[in-house]
Amino acid sequence: MHFFLKISLGLIRMKNVTLFITTAAFILLSTIIMYALEPDNFESLLNTFYFVMTTFTTVGYGDYSPVTLPAKIYSVFMFLIGIGLLGVVIGKIVDSFTLFRRMREEGRMTYMNENHVVIIGWGKKSESAVKEILDSDTEVEVVVIDELPKAPELLMSDNRLHYIQGDPTSEEPYAKANLTGANAVIIFADDNIQEPSLKDAKSLLVSITVSRLAPNVHTTVEVMAEKNISNFSHVQVDEFILSQETISRLAVRSALYKGVSQVYSQLISRAHGEDLYQIPKRKEWETYNDAFQDLLAQGATLIADRNHLDINRRLDEQIPDEAVLYIICNKETFEKVNIPAS
Numbered sequence: 001m002h003f004f005l006k007i008s009l010g011l012i013r014m015k016n017v018t019l020f021i022t023t024a025a026f027i028l029l030s031t032i033i034m035y036a037l038e039p040d041n042f043e044s045l046l047n048t049f050y051f052v053m054t055t056f057t058t059v060g061y062g063d064y065s066p067v068t069l070p071a072k073i074y075s076v077f078m079f080l081i082g083i084g085l086l087g088v089v090i091g092k093i094v095d096s097f098t099l100f101r102r103m104r105e106e107g108r109m110t111y112m113n114e115n116h117v118v119i120i121g122w123g124k125k126s127e128s129a130v131k132e133i134l135d136s137d138t139e140v141e142v143v144v145i146d147e148l149p150k151a152p153e154l155l156m157s158d159n160r161l162h163y164i165q166g167d168p169t170s171e172e173p174y175a176k177a178n179l180t181g182a183n184a185v186i187i188f189a190d191d192n193i194q195e196p197s198l199k200d201a202k203s204l205l206v207s208i209t210v211s212r213l214a215p216n217v218h219t220t221v222e223v224m225a226e227k228n229i230s231n232f233s234h235v236q237v238d239e240f241i242l243s244q245e246t247i248s249r250l251a252v253r254s255a256l257y258k259g260v261s262q263v264y265s266q267l268i269s270r271a272h273g274e275d276l277y278q279i280p281k282r283k284e285w286e287t288y289n290d291a292f293q294d295l296l297a298q299g300a301t302l303i304a305d306r307n308h309l310d311i312n313r314r315l316d317e318q319i320p321d322e323a324v325l326y327i328i329c330n331k332e333t334f335e336k337v338n339i340p341a342s
Helices: 002-013 016-037 046-057 069-105 122-134 172-176 196-213 228-234 241-258 260-268 288-298 331-337
Strands: 119-122 142-146 161-165 183-185 218-223 239-242 274-280 299-305 325-329
Touching: 016 046, 016 069, 046 069, 069 161, 119 122, 122 142, 161 172, 172 196, 183 196, 196 218, 196 228, 218 228, 228 239, 274 331, 288 325, 288 331, 325 331
Parallel strands: 119 142, 119 183, 142 161, 183 218, 218 239
Antiparallel strands: 274 325, 299 325
């Protein structure tokens, strides 16, 4: 018993590669020996391999079995050694899956893909953002960076969601998140900080780090106070979201124009109603009026070129090649409109 215990402990301490090679070598050797002992009984190496594997796994169908005494003795030896080897191999495989899940949950995995969205900071707003991204695009993946010791439950529920644990003002988590290969970065204010100015100060530090590491990645930053935007003047930030001001202005609009909040909700969410979509310029559209009439006939309304919302007063103007057009329609219409013209 002590002998087999020492063998078992030795197998467990083996490195994974060594263990797998040893197991494969023992299976191959056993196949050759059993066939050499009883070639007429097993008829071929494939049949012998089949017998060895059923013996290893203790299945023992009984369609093949040793006849001679030497083959029976080796079968017993093979069973005692083989079941131990196979048990340790299966245990190692299970441990590998467990380790992978633990590393993923603790944010210690390195993300290797590209064209993903990086979200910095976890809270109610970032949780809503993740859900909106998943609803808006069925293929895009999201990487969340935060200092939480374990990934939130939502981030473990979908293979398109990934968590990186680390300080967002340092370089290490961005290397793991493959920031340079990202399509966009969203920086949310830290909900653990109560003072709005301090929230914006930390967002500025994070923005500086992101801008230095990946200046060409589109970056959106949540800012608590509009006056603090000027502090970001030397940082590469593409867009700012005014958190408190936006909510206050929406509340005022809702009070003055009843029902307008539902219009805003439809435009900023894919969950229901008409949505806002971006489309490229087509070759057959020379003026804004060409695009407007063509889209209208298909059920979509052209409302803007980049940040210019005065399309209806510029219908006779030529559409520049660098135009970025925005339309309002439902998902089905967008899919029809977005098909490239032949």
